[in-house]
Amino acid sequence: MKFEYYNPTHLIFGAGTLARLGEVTSAYGKKAMIVTGGGSVKRSGAFDRAVASLSAAGVSFVECDGVEPNPRLSSVARGGEIARTEGCDVVIALGGGSVMDAAKVMAAAVYYEGDLWEMFPHGQANRRLPERALPVITVPTLAATGSEMNSGAVITDEKTTIKSFVGAKCLYPKAAIVDPELTLSVPKDQTAYGVCDLITHVTESYFNGVDGTPMQDRFAESVIATAIEWGPKAVADGSNLEARAQVQWASVVALNGWVQTGCMSPFPVHMIEHTISALHDIAHGAGLAIVNPAWMRFAAKSRPARFAQFAHRIFGIELKSEEDMEAALQGIDRFEEFLRSIGCPTRLSECGIGDELLNRYAEDTLLVAGNAFGQLAGRPMMTQADIVEVLRAAV
Amino acid sequence: MKFEYYNPTHLIFGAGTLARLGEVTSAYGKKAMIVTGGGSVKRSGAFDRAVASLSAAGVSFVECDGVEPNPRLSSVARGGEIARTEGCDVVIALGGGSVMDAAKVMAAAVYYEGDLWEMFPHGQANRRLPERALPVITVPTLAATGSEMNSGAVITDEKTTIKSFVGAKCLYPKAAIVDPELTLSVPKDQTAYGVCDLITHVTESYFNGVDGTPMQDRFAESVIATAIEWGPKAVADGSNLEARAQVQWASVVALNGWVQTGCMSPFPVHMIEHTISALHDIAHGAGLAIVNPAWMRFAAKSRPARFAQFAHRIFGIELKSEEDMEAALQGIDRFEEFLRSIGCPTRLSECGIGDELLNRYAEDTLLVAGNAFGQLAGRPMMTQADIVEVLRAAV
Numbered sequence: 001m002k003f004e005y006y007n008p009t010h011l012i013f014g015a016g017t018l019a020r021l022g023e024v025t026s027a028y029g030k031k032a033m034i035v036t037g038g039g040s041v042k043r044s045g046a047f048d049r050a051v052a053s054l055s056a057a058g059v060s061f062v063e064c065d066g067v068e069p070n071p072r073l074s075s076v077a078r079g080g081e082i083a084r085t086e087g088c089d090v091v092i093a094l095g096g097g098s099v100m101d102a103a104k105v106m107a108a109a110v111y112y113e114g115d116l117w118e119m120f121p122h123g124q125a126n127r128r129l130p131e132r133a134l135p136v137i138t139v140p141t142l143a144a145t146g147s148e149m150n151s152g153a154v155i156t157d158e159k160t161t162i163k164s165f166v167g168a169k170c171l172y173p174k175a176a177i178v179d180p181e182l183t184l185s186v187p188k189d190q191t192a193y194g195v196c197d198l199i200t201h202v203t204e205s206y207f208n209g210v211d212g213t214p215m216q217d218r219f220a221e222s223v224i225a226t227a228i229e230w231g232p233k234a235v236a237d238g239s240n241l242e243a244r245a246q247v248q249w250a251s252v253v254a255l256n257g258w259v260q261t262g263c264m265s266p267f268p269v270h271m272i273e274h275t276i277s278a279l280h281d282i283a284h285g286a287g288l289a290i291v292n293p294a295w296m297r298f299a300a301k302s303r304p305a306r307f308a309q310f311a312h313r314i315f316g317i318e319l320k321s322e323e324d325m326e327a328a329l330q331g332i333d334r335f336e337e338f339l340r341s342i343g344c345p346t347r348l349s350e351c352g353i354g355d356e357l358l359n360r361y362a363e364d365t366l367l368v369a370g371n372a373f374g375q376l377a378g379r380p381m382m383t384q385a386d387i388v389e390v391l392r393a394a395v
Numbered sequence: 396m397k398f399e400y401y402n403p404t405h406l407i408f409g410a411g412t413l414a415r416l417g418e419v420t421s422a423y424g425k426k427a428m429i430v431t432g433g434g435s436v437k438r439s440g441a442f443d444r445a446v447a448s449l450s451a452a453g454v455s456f457v458e459c460d461g462v463e464p465n466p467r468l469s470s471v472a473r474g475g476e477i478a479r480t481e482g483c484d485v486v487i488a489l490g491g492g493s494v495m496d497a498a499k500v501m502a503a504a505v506y507y508e509g510d511l512w513e514m515f516p517h518g519q520a521n522r523r524l525p526e527r528a529l530p531v532i533t534v535p536t537l538a539a540t541g542s543e544m545n546s547g548a549v550i551t552d553e554k555t556t557i558k559s560f561v562g563a564k565c566l567y568p569k570a571a572i573v574d575p576e577l578t579l580s581v582p583k584d585q586t587a588y589g590v591c592d593l594i595t596h597v598t599e600s601y602f603n604g605v606d607g608t609p610m611q612d613r614f615a616e617s618v619i620a621t622a623i624e625w626g627p628k629a630v631a632d633g634s635n636l637e638a639r640a641q642v643q644w645a646s647v648v649a650l651n652g653w654v655q656t657g658c659m660s661p662f663p664v665h666m667i668e669h670t671i672s673a674l675h676d677i678a679h680g681a682g683l684a685i686v687n688p689a690w691m692r693f694a695a696k697s698r699p700a701r702f703a704q705f706a707h708r709i710f711g712i713e714l715k716s717e718e719d720m721e722a723a724l725q726g727i728d729r730f731e732e733f734l735r736s737i738g739c740p741t742r743l744s745e746c747g748i749g750d751e752l753l754n755r756y757a758e759d760t761l762l763v764a765g766n767a768f769g770q771l772a773g774r775p776m777m778t779q780a781d782i783v784e785v786l787r788a789a790v
Contacts, residue, residue: 004407226610262408
């Protein structure tokens, strides 16, 4: 193991902590831009409570609303322009992963010269990471992406329908106010997709990370076990604040670096899914529920021991040998059953998607994340044909 | 769950990372004070390599050597004076927990007006936490205390032989360079004590934290399982770099806040142990190996379910019921056997300590950490008689 870890985000977790937004924000300036999505935070009253807290702390604000799911580069540019022309000191993201991702890049866009898309690896040759950003405060309204406490963002270039990722030190939120009360109104399906999303964040590093990270293995298993225990309770009864809190805490640690550090893991399942949700109106978490089990069955063939460990430690399946392939596949079946039990789709056809574009998804995946040999990083490395094979099994 | 988490320390982990000391330090200044202990870093060559790295980066240094195990307030004052009069920009702690703890408080002492002991809770009435410190870079040579990546320090006032704790935001190291190669020369006994120390850091919060933190439970179990798997390998063959790395990584996460956050746990076993190692020449980790199992048997009586969970999840002991006291005690026995198997003492008498001062230890514990009703915080709360009872079982 050889790695670095750094995460300076100040996490404030717990029911009712939204009331601290003003106090926290006022440490970074007098004028905020509040970034929101499609309006759910206004319907739920969260926006009004946020504004009341800001007012009480003497912080004025402007809005940047209407950030769409799978946020677009043009929305990010619009937000950057608002923050710049309005002279905002700080950016508040009040919403789900899309809003938080967009807000981070808006905060960087304020200082970024030239084409914003050059932050993203798609423009590899002339890639320029952002080096400076306005302070960002995240207030997630959904337990899913973990974006509230990390330095990453996923944005779609609508001109090319390419979805891509940027990660940079300046994108770490200064503070994350994680108030599980804000997730009480999340509908069943979105709750389930969030559970799937957070689990997938840790299965990626569990199955694709380097060898020799036993602590990280156990941390990943901790997140999965907690999500499997509490996720169904949050889905069954959205008003169960305890379940909401446990799921949201799991979603924070699933992608704040605690599990992944030192694993040096690529995220092949995410890479493949991004190409699907860039082309279809499908929630990221739902897409992951479709791609992940299919990918796991593909990957288990080359690494049965790792999948057997997953089957044993997560589902208590007894192993006949370290490389027990039957147990490995049973574990994947159990995992897929779990996803179905909370209401996730596990086949493309359930989302009205056919097999017409399988090659396109695979091509796009490699366009964004492929290496010089046309392979997608992961264990195992995947060719275009491999990606098509995985997706065909998920039709 | 309602809590805050913040840890800005930049962790650089891996064999050979000592070579980066100069580069990392140069970001904080041109002149460093290097704090060391009894000379082992000079014998091992680590000091020379540290100095070579600093020189290559154009960083000059002065020394503050001779920090004793269970570091004394007078040593801290001496270090603060050196750093101040020499005009140092940054403090480097090259050593074990004692050196790192002392270095942190020295860095704060540079700016602290008046009596340093007022940082510590012993002087509760007039306690003043430090608010400013020189940047600190930790380079641990022992896998044990976790001090390299947290904001705490334990110091002994030699006048009163009281050992006490300070934690403050300004004491977070800027960077922790954790190079397992530096632990290759640690003798068997110190290696074992380190394993015991790191496990005790997480058993404290596991057994004394608030209810309703299932993720933190599993994280604690992850640390314990990793230490039980890799600790004996590091003890058996000190040159096993892989084992050294796994144990050291476990020691970092055992007390950098990842496991304890939200548990709001007191540390009763540490509080009791501190009074023993303040009065006797006994390693902190050895003292913990003596106190912890005895404390566990005491605490299990009032909370069998929690100890049964420990027995089941760590040692695979089957439970007849959720509150299976027999299984709970078996788990504690197995834990004590583990400590013995790696060479830790589990009775005071093994360290040449009798039963003469049991009341004194209990009194001192309550003096430092007791509440207004003369009780030590924990689950359960402990009176002076309870502490004596625990210690009597450990004679």
